[in-house]
Amino acid sequence: MRERDIPTLALVGQPNCGKSTLFNALAGFKANTGNFPGTTVAFTESEVVVGGRRARVIDLPGTYSLSPTDEAERVTRDFLLSGRADAVVAVVDASVLARSIEVVLQLVEMGRPLVVALNMVDEARRKGIEVDVAALEARLGVPVVPTIATRGQGVVRVAAEALRACDHPRPGRPPVYDRDVEETLRAVEDRMPPDLAARLRAPSRWVALRLLEGDAAVEEAAGALDPEFRAFAVERRKALARMHDWPEETVLASHRHAIAMDLFEAVARVVPRRKHSLGDRVDAVVMHPVAGLAIAGLAFASLFGVAFFVGDALAGLLEGPFEAVSDWIGPRASEGLGWALLRGLVDGVAGGVGIVLPYLLPLLLVLSLYEDLGYLPRAAFLVDGLMHRIGLHGKSVVPLVLGYGCSVPALMGTRILETPRDRVLTALLVPLVPCSARTVVILALVGAILGPLAALAVYALNLVVTAVVGRVMSSVARQGPGAGLLMDIPPYRVPPAQTVLRKVWFRAYEFLVAAWPVLIVASVVLGALEYVGVDRVVNAVLAPVTSGVLGLPEAVGVTLFFGVLRKELSLILLAQALGTPDIASAMTPAQILGFTIFVTFYVPCVASLATLVREVGWRWTGVSAALNTGLALVLAAAVRLVAMIST
Numbered sequence: 001m002r003e004r005d006i007p008t009l010a011l012v013g014q015p016n017c018g019k020s021t022l023f024n025a026l027a028g029f030k031a032n033t034g035n036f037p038g039t040t041v042a043f044t045e046s047e048v049v050v051g052g053r054r055a056r057v058i059d060l061p062g063t064y065s066l067s068p069t070d071e072a073e074r075v076t077r078d079f080l081l082s083g084r085a086d087a088v089v090a091v092v093d094a095s096v097l098a099r100s101i102e103v104v105l106q107l108v109e110m111g112r113p114l115v116v117a118l119n120m121v122d123e124a125r126r127k128g129i130e131v132d133v134a135a136l137e138a139r140l141g142v143p144v145v146p147t148i149a150t151r152g153q154g155v156v157r158v159a160a161e162a163l164r165a166c167d168h169p170r171p172g173r174p175p176v177y178d179r180d181v182e183e184t185l186r187a188v189e190d191r192m193p194p195d196l197a198a199r200l201r202a203p204s205r206w207v208a209l210r211l212l213e214g215d216a217a218v219e220e221a222a223g224a225l226d227p228e229f230r231a232f233a234v235e236r237r238k239a240l241a242r243m244h245d246w247p248e249e250t251v252l253a254s255h256r257h258a259i260a261m262d263l264f265e266a267v268a269r270v271v272p273r274r275k276h277s278l279g280d281r282v283d284a285v286v287m288h289p290v291a292g293l294a295i296a297g298l299a300f301a302s303l304f305g306v307a308f309f310v311g312d313a314l315a316g317l318l319e320g321p322f323e324a325v326s327d328w329i330g331p332r333a334s335e336g337l338g339w340a341l342l343r344g345l346v347d348g349v350a351g352g353v354g355i356v357l358p359y360l361l362p363l364l365l366v367l368s369l370y371e372d373l374g375y376l377p378r379a380a381f382l383v384d385g386l387m388h389r390i391g392l393h394g395k396s397v398v399p400l401v402l403g404y405g406c407s408v409p410a411l412m413g414t415r416i417l418e419t420p421r422d423r424v425l426t427a428l429l430v431p432l433v434p435c436s437a438r439t440v441v442i443l444a445l446v447g448a449i450l451g452p453l454a455a456l457a458v459y460a461l462n463l464v465v466t467a468v469v470g471r472v473m474s475s476v477a478r479q480g481p482g483a484g485l486l487m488d489i490p491p492y493r494v495p496p497a498q499t500v501l502r503k504v505w506f507r508a509y510e511f512l513v514a515a516w517p518v519l520i521v522a523s524v525v526l527g528a529l530e531y532v533g534v535d536r537v538v539n540a541v542l543a544p545v546t547s548g549v550l551g552l553p554e555a556v557g558v559t560l561f562f563g564v565l566r567k568e569l570s571l572i573l574l575a576q577a578l579g580t581p582d583i584a585s586a587m588t589p590a591q592i593l594g595f596t597i598f599v600t601f602y603v604p605c606v607a608s609l610a611t612l613v614r615e616v617g618w619r620w621t622g623v624s625a626a627l628n629t630g631l632a633l634v635l636a637a638a639v640r641l642v643a644m645i646s647t
Contacts, residue, residue, distance in 0.1 A: 311359030344527025
């Protein structure tokens, strides 16, 4: 560590161990956390001050092992090898210590300055698990700090120990394997090129372990330096597998698992529970294959029901004052550019306060409760079988569920999928899921004007279309049967109200600082365009689609144009484009429904397109944009056709 640089502390742990919660307790609410595996895919960092000393804390993606099997685990392993971390904080779930400790053993083998945060000790006690912290610390050779991250207990001490480890690292006690493994490790180390360990910034023993576990990246680095040594390491790996009569990739993993179990039995005492916990009894119903699906349907219906009814009530209270101001400015908008800009400013502010926030805040609140209670992973397991029916991996449900909040983190969440095929197919489906912005459009137009049942019908249509598209795409990109869904089912936890409210604030803050200014600027620009008549040009260019195909008023063309920036714009600018906040007086029910369905499906917003390019490349991003827009045109045109036939 260079003296002029502040130390960097890296948080490492398995999914759902409370790692991101610990990060937030240190740094403030600057990462999107939840009781939901897969949320933290890209790492997040923040500067903190501990005991008057500044440090950089980095929240790395959750990983079950330093032998990476997916993109998220590779990100964590590569970051640790980069040498950017001056100390590592291994966050482990004390309630599943036997499993959690395996990653810690690998970190000890890596030789980095290390501190163990023994998190969720309260949950362990509820399960009847008592951990001898001093004994665990003695066996690992590194500091161990009990923590309850949700309450902030032990968090500052963890950071202080990590800073102390930067200055005075303790050499940890790496696990000792059986005689055959240890002899093979020594043989590989003795033949190792002297520059290999230095190039990988890791101890030679760790490099030998990685070679014996078949780590492709380490094997490639070894082959680049000395092809003969690489061949020797591969031969020794095969010989070790023959000695144990096990697959090559499981020899060391099985040994490490046994060592972790022995360590757990030595440092922990388990008091058997005499009866099923409340969580077990709840899961018997919630996870039932039939009743559970019904509950899942009810849970998601409640999510949007609360957002609609609460949002409708709030919107009714907030829209009145803005409507009065807008009605006063409206007739003057044609008298001068200043009035036109002022009208756009008022409409933009009113759109955020009176339309978006009333529906967005209740939606975020209920979604955050579902996450932190631990319900979303259970819902994911319940629909795992349905995902396989449409030809996708069960893990695909994770980013798809996240898509109801925002498409950007949902698209990043596709990194948890093991194969490029599953990542691409899921990334193409995520933009079809109505995010919170499109949910606001559905609730504020169809829900408020046509009724909640009509809004539910839009969601039902979306689910059917997404399933059909997924089935068709997976049939075209054929692959063998997908693996089952492997995901932690966390215990039920009643989240502190402060945690939930801070999460809602974090997500609402994104709208306030990122989306709302865009909405206001776009509204002002639209006012200027209307004043000089450019909006009529845009509407005329799009008229073959809006009026010709969709049967919508020509004036809505400019709102769909701006909606590519942010989906909320198509709603907020609609009243301005039509010249009245009373949408029902300017559009028929069929037009309102067709407009909403088009907005729900057409080309993703700019932020989603940029994320798609980063995750799956330009070609598949183009496919996604064409797919969404094509579906939007067909479905909205079908609504018009049905309306024409019925009349």
